[in-house]
Amino acid sequence: MSSVLPLPPVSFLWRCWLWLVLALSLLLTLPVQAQLVLGASAKPSDRAATPHVQAQLVVHAPQGIAPGQPLALGLLLTHQPDWHTYWKNAGDSGLPTQLDWDLPPGLQAGEIAWPVPQQIRVGDLLNYGYEGQVLLPVPTTVGADFAPDSDGMVRLGVRASWLVCRVECIPEEVLLQIRLPAAQSHVTFASNFVAASAKEPKHLESIHGEFTVNTSGERLDFVVKGLPAEAHGQELAFYPEAADTFRHAAVLGQDWQQRWADGVWHASLPLSDMRGETPPRLEVVLGLPVTGSNVATQAPAVAWRVSAPVQGQWQAAQLAEISPALAAALAANQAKSPLPPSSNASASSWWLAVVGGLIGGLLLNLMPCVFPVLAIKLLGFSRHGSDVRAQRLGGLAYTAGAVLSFVALGALLLGLRAAGEQLGWGFQLQNPLVISGLAVLFTVLGLNLAGVFEFGQFLPSGVAGLHLRHPVADAFLSGVLAVAIASPCTAPFMGASLGFAVGLPAAQALGIFAALGLGMALPYVLLSWAPGLLRWLPRPGPWMATFRRAMAFPMLATVVWLAWVLGQQTGADGIAALLALLLTLSALIWALTLRGLTRWWLGAALLAFLAWMAPSMWPYLQAAPVASATANNAVVGDLWQPWSPEAQAQLLAQGRPVFVDYTAAWCVTCQFNKRTTLSNPQVLQAFSRHEVQLLRADWTRQDPRITQSLNALGRSGVPVYVLLAPGQAPVVLTELISTDEVLQALENI
Incomplete structure (x- = not known):
């Protein structure tokens, strides 16, 4: 009997299990009222x-x-x-x-x-x-x-x-x-x-007004006659229709005054520092005051439009050409639109995004997320030996699975966003129940790889061997599994492409998602169509059984990571509930490998215990984030503070530069950067030297404000690192940031 064991990590049954998990995630993330409009x-x-x-x-x-x-x-x-x-x-x-x-x-x-x-x-x-x-x-x-x-x-x-x-x-x-x-x-x-x-402001023939340039040249005296009797003696609201003529934020009673005299309304109004040439006439709106609640934000119930000539000339503000900082800010603001007209998305821009997606998908193979599948997929070529046709069919099927999975995730993301949901790339991992389902899946895969059980022990041999009779379907579903594992990661070039994609019409956006899948599958297509590249792979032999058991540890390490992610979302109780369920499930699987009556009695008892435990643990697996846990994840000593739009705006208004780390517990690249570049003493000293406030935007669970901020930066997933300075356009760094990149960005502020 041969000692070479098959490699079931790419079995048909496992992929069926994966489809069930993905279906569960779809049901959990899709609101009942959402309509998928692409x-x-x-x-x-x-x-x-x-x-x-x-x-x-x-x-x-x-x-x-x-x-x-x-x-x-x-x-x-x-x-x-x-x-x-x-x-x-x-x-x-x-x-x-x-x-x-x-x-x-x-x-x-x-x-x-x-x-x-x-x-x-x-x-x-x-x-x-x-x-x-x-x-x-x-x-x-x-x-x-x-x-x-x-x-x-x-x-x-x-x-x-x-x-x-x-x-x-x-x-x-x-x-x-x-x-x-x-x-x-x-x-x-x-x-x-x-x-x-x-x-709508009323235009009455009886109303006549006149503006006169004050002797100071910095103010306008405004006189209005013929206002209706209901306005007499009232303090009127003033709305200029010209944008750059008056100082809008001038305070009544301090910067400008108004008074009534013999039924005539008088006002003295400050001119704007950005005023242009003196026009022959100015149009303004005068309104009655508002009474009742929310006076400060209510519009006047009755208002009148006044068109009045201007007597005299003021000195126009001497404005040089627009400042580089303002020009950059306007350009950045124009680029923020989440729904640009399709005509603005030129063919060249779209092709650049497609190429960026292709390269990003290719680099995704180097991300830690994909390691549990990467080595196993490569060794799958060894099983085909010299069967070139089987290798090529498997490579094409794997590519089809990866591409269609990326397109399906992209379609779901676009549909949910069109229905009003604030979501980005990796949105499925913001749901604790999806995290728990993936932990169950990888626990079962790890036990199988370790040799604790074989699927053939629980199922008829015809069902357990489906992957041997349908290798093309098996390869297709292995591509689905790879995308499911890789989806939390954002590789270089992916961020800009995904951010660009979510603002495009559906057909163009899904083309970019398809490019991501094609890039991820490209190495396997090349290997399957160039057999000479496979000569460096070892021949099939007994070593494959050892390798199979060794691969159980990356799978179980993934479970550890998923449990940690769940802890960031639900706290220690969520981790304890998940581990209790995984322990009971592992005991049940072990019991089913026994023989005789022991298998049935012990298996039935553990199955009943699991059925009782699951509903009891359910509330802990979907608990709301614990405030202290969120704070601990967002703050590291006195250096990092939790991000919020208000905190960011306040710091910039005070003249302080801000560095924002958009991160999530389920993003492996984020955690790598956090423990390397962002913890580098040289980088931290540079932040301190430039008096940069560090803010951490934690996207572990869904946060619409963070999603909106990412959209404004042209991004749809994490990690994202942005350096903000007053009067300057945002500087968005790469996904895999380096020490030199951060130091260079700091020197330019």
Whole structure:
């Protein structure tokens, strides 16, 4: 009898087990309400949801859509709490919402009839915008040449883009489309249009104003006559429509004044340091004060638009060409859009991302995550000996498994993001139950490799030997297993490609994911189609049995790592629950290898105990993160502090540089960098010398704020390392950072 043992780590049965684990992870990560809409390939809809805003295209046409009949289109925005978009003049910062209409011939959309905005103070800045829900109505003309489609329907479309801010700001864009019967009355949103019309500033013929340049040349005196009686004696809110004329953040009573005299409103207003040439007229909005709760953020209930001439000339600010820092910031801001128009993604940029994905997938084979499968897959070639055809079929099947697995994970990621979930690469490992399922899988694989049991002991020989009769399917599923293990890692070149992919239409994005899978499988394709490269591999023999048992230890080491990851997510109780389940499962497997009645009695007892224990341990395996555990993972002594958008913004406002480590417990590359480059005394001394504050953004469990920040940097997974300095564009370092790279970046701030 030959002493050469087969290598079951690539058996068909194991891959079936893997499919069950992946199906479990899908069920655990997919919200019930999520609809998998893949980017631009999705069916156009009249509504869309981004992480911060829900948008809907609405129509008001009481007499239907016909020549000469009134028609108003509108964009209905509903903001997440504490987030806001902007008015036509955003104030000290921000950008107004823009609408690019796609209408049939005969329909002409006008300008947005902007409702009066709220005054939103963020630190020392004053912005004009909207929180909560707001309708931006657009009066639309129906010309005599308008005609509906042959079926009586009319198609209306708009590409809406806005900048949504809380403390951080994120550009967003949606494409909305609706088809309506032209002859039907459309009044569903009549109340919204009425409310928006009431908030639109009124233009009264009786109102006359005049601006006069103060003798100081730094202020404007403003006199308004003819305001309605309800405004007399009131302290009015002031909204300039010109962006760079006035100091928006000027404080009433301190920087500017207003008063009433004989029914005439007087104001003295400071000019902006960035003012341009003196215009002949200025348009402003004056509003009544708001009473009740949340006065500071409510828009005036009644407002008037005043167009007034300017008497005199002020000295325009002498502005040189835009500063390099501002130019870099604007370029970085433009690159932040998570949903850029497809026309902006040039063919050359997409091909560069594909090449980056191909190289990143190739380098993924060198990541520690893949080691448990790497050596076993290479030795799989030894089993085929001189059978070149079997080698080539196995290489192609392995490639197909890797590529399709990357595409499936990418499709799931894109679908969940389209449904409003804040997710990135490696999202499945943010779920403690998926971590537990993988720990069970690798424990069973480790016991099998160690020789504790053979699958043939539990199953009919026909089922256990499926992988021998279907080697192509076996190779395909081994590619799936490799991707499942490698998915937590982000290799060099992968970060930029993945960040670019999530903002593309589905077909282009999935092409980049496919390139990742092809790059990962490329070494095996070359080996299978170039038999000469296999001569260095040892011939099959008794050594394979020893090697098989040795490979049990990397598998069990993976279980140790997964238990540690679970501990970062759930605390010590989660680790204890997982280890108890794994111990009971191992005892059950051992019992089933015994003979006679002992096997059945002991196996039944352990199976019953496992069935009782699993529901008891379940709550500990999905417990919420423990605050102390999270803090311990995020803070190392006094050097590292937990990251938050507020902390980052505050430090930059104080003039301090910031270094952010976006990490996760399940990211092996992150842990390697943390214990090498980021712990290097020379690097730590350089951070201290440049007074850089170190922040750690822990993405072990899902955190929408970290996901948003990664998106803003053009990344979709960890590790990511970014150096921020006031007035400078962010410096994003490579995934495998080196000491020299960090030191060079610090010298440039």
